[in-house]
Every structure is written in C-alpha cells, then in structure tokens.
Amino acid sequence: MTDFEKFAEQNPKFSFVPVMMKADSDEWGGENGYIDAKLLKRYVSDVSKPIYYLTRPAGMVMAMYDMFVEEGANADDIRAEEFSGYRWLLIT
Structure with missing residues (x-):
C-alpha cells in the first residue's frame, strides 16, 4: 500500500486517484x-x-492549473510546484 493510499484510508477528506496515461498491464x-x-x-x-x-514538469502544472480554474476551482486553493528537470545520483 502506498503512502497516498494510506492517507485516503485514514482521512475521508483525502482522495487519491492514480492515473497513468497508458497502462502497459492489465493489472x-x-x-x-x-x-x-x-x-x-x-x-x-x-x-x-x-x-x-x-507537482511535476512546469508545462503539466500550468495546464492542470488552467483546467482546474476553467472548471470552477478557486485559484487560491491550488498549490503548485514546478520541476523543470530531474537529476539522478549514481553512487558506486
């Protein structure tokens, strides 16, 4: 069980809806x-x-922000963080 699934189980005011653009598995x-x-x-x-x-790449964050506002969400109730790239640290 993921942390988000635990949050949703413990708090009826928290919803977790996992979305994958294209699932590669029937599971x-x-x-x-x-x-x-x-x-x-x-x-x-x-x-x-x-x-x-x-949160995630800036383009996605801005698109989601705009969609939420267009659908009636209050802009003051949207918290956003943009990440322009990801870095990997390999320790050998």
Whole structure:
C-alpha cells in the first residue's frame, strides 16, 4: 500500500486517484488517459471545494492549473510546484 493510499484510508477528506496515461498491464487498477475535465468531474462533484496540489514538469502544472480554474476551482486553493528537470545520483 502506498503512502497516498494510506492517507485516503485514514482521512475521508483525502482522495487519491492514480492515473497513468497508458497502462502497459492489465493489472493496473487506476485510471487510464489524460487528466481532463471529464475525469475531474467523475471524482469531484463540486470542483470549487477541494484544495488541489500539483507537482511535476512546469508545462503539466500550468495546464492542470488552467483546467482546474476553467472548471470552477478557486485559484487560491491550488498549490503548485514546478520541476523543470530531474537529476539522478549514481553512487558506486
């Protein structure tokens, strides 16, 4: 069980919806495809109520931010961090 699954189990106000753009396995139990307004509305009945947390590449964060605001989320309730790249550290 992941930390996010534990959070969702312990807190009824926290929802975790895993999404993979293209699942390579039938074992994947989450959503498939892009995160769009249709997927958002499937899980959130009133888009204006939650606090949203966004992170990953800047382009994705900005696209998600814009989509949430267009769908009725309050911009003050969106927390975002942008990562322009990832670095790997290899210790041998």
